[in-house]
Amino acid sequence: MIDPAEAAKRLAAARAVDLVMPGMRLGLGTGSTAAHFVALLGERVAHGLKVIGVPTSERTREQAHALNIPLSTLDETPELDLTIDGADEFDPQLRLIKGGGAALLREKIVAAASTRMVVVTDRSKQVATLGRFPLPVEVDRFGLESSRRHVIAAGQATGCAGTVTLRKTSDGHVLVTDGGHAILDCAFGSIPDPDALARALNAIPGVVEHGLFIGLAKAIIVADAAGVEVIGDLT
Ligand code: 5RP
Numbered sequence: 001m002i003d004p005a006e007a008a009k010r011l012a013a014a015r016a017v018d019l020v021m022p023g024m025r026l027g028l029g030t031g032s033t034a035a036h037f038v039a040l041l042g043e044r045v046a047h048g049l050k051v052i053g054v055p056t057s058e059r060t061r062e063q064a065h066a067l068n069i070p071l072s073t074l075d076e077t078p079e080l081d082l083t084i085d086g087a088d089e090f091d092p093q094l095r096l097i098k099g100g101g102a103a104l105l106r107e108k109i110v111a112a113a114s115t116r117m118v119v120v121t122d123r124s125k126q127v128a129t130l131g132r133f134p135l136p137v138e139v140d141r142f143g144l145e146s147s148r149r150h151v152i153a154a155g156q157a158t159g160c161a162g163t164v165t166l167r168k169t170s171d172g173h174v175l176v177t178d179g180g181h182a183i184l185d186c187a188f189g190s191i192p193d194p195d196a197l198a199r200a201l202n203a204i205p206g207v208v209e210h211g212l213f214i215g216l217a218k219a220i221i222v223a224d225a226a227g228v229e230v231i232g233d234l235t
Pocket of ligand 1: 029030031032033034085086087088097098099100101102103104107
C-alpha cells in the first residue's frame with residue numbers, strides 16, 4: 001500500500017511537471033517531494049522533452065544525472081525560468097521554512113535566480129504561523145559557538161524562544177552541508193515576525209544563510225487525499 005503522504009507528494013509533483021515547457025531552464029529542488037518531481041521530469045525527458053536543470057544539491061544532481069536530465073550550473077545558466085522545490089513549512093503569505101534536507105543555501109540561490117519558484121508539498125506542511133518546524137540556519141564552522149549565541153539573541157530580539165542546536169548526522173558527526181558549512185536548528189515553536197527574524201539573522205557575520213524563504217515562492221501546490229490545491233499564482 002502506498003503511504004498517503006508519499007502519494008500526496010507525488011500528486012503535487014505531477015501537477016508541477018505540467019508547468020514545464022520545452023526549452024525551459026529549471027531549478028531542481030531537494031527533498032522527497034522534489035525527488036518525485038525530478039523522477040517525473042526524467043520520464044518526460046526520456047520521451048523527448050528538452051530542458052536544462054540546475055540542481056540544488058549533490059543528491060539531486062545524482063538523481064537527475066541518473067535519469068539523463070541535461071544539467072547545467074548557475075555559472076553557465078545564470079537565469080532560470082522555473083524552480084520546483086519542496087518546503088518544510090509554509091504560511092498563508094507563502095513564506096517558507098526550508099533546509100530540513102540541509103540544502104537551503106543552494107536552494108535559495110537557485111530560487112533567487114529563477115523567474116518563478118513553485119513549491120510542491122503535502123498538506124502537513126501548512127501552518128498559520130511558521131516555527132513548528134525547527135528553523136535551519138547555515139553557519140560557517142569558524143566561531144560556531146559564538147554564532148550560536150548570536151542566533152539565540154536574534155531570536156529573542158524578535159520574539160522567539162527555544163533551543164538552538166548544532167545538527168549532527170545519524171552517526172553523531174557534525175553535519176556538513178554541500179557548501180562545507182554547519183547547520184543550527186532553531187526550535188522556536190513559533191516565529192511571530194519572520195521578516196524581522198530574517199533581517200536579524202542576515203546581520204550575523206557567521207550566518208551564511210537561513211531557511212526563511214520570504215518573497216520567493218510564487219505559488220504552492222499542496223496535495224492531500226482530497227486532491228490538489230494551488231495557493232498563489234502559477235502563471
Ligand atoms: C531541503 C528542503 C526540502 O525542500 C524540505 O526539507 C522538504 O523536504 P521533503 O519534501 O522531503 O519533506 O528544504 O533542504
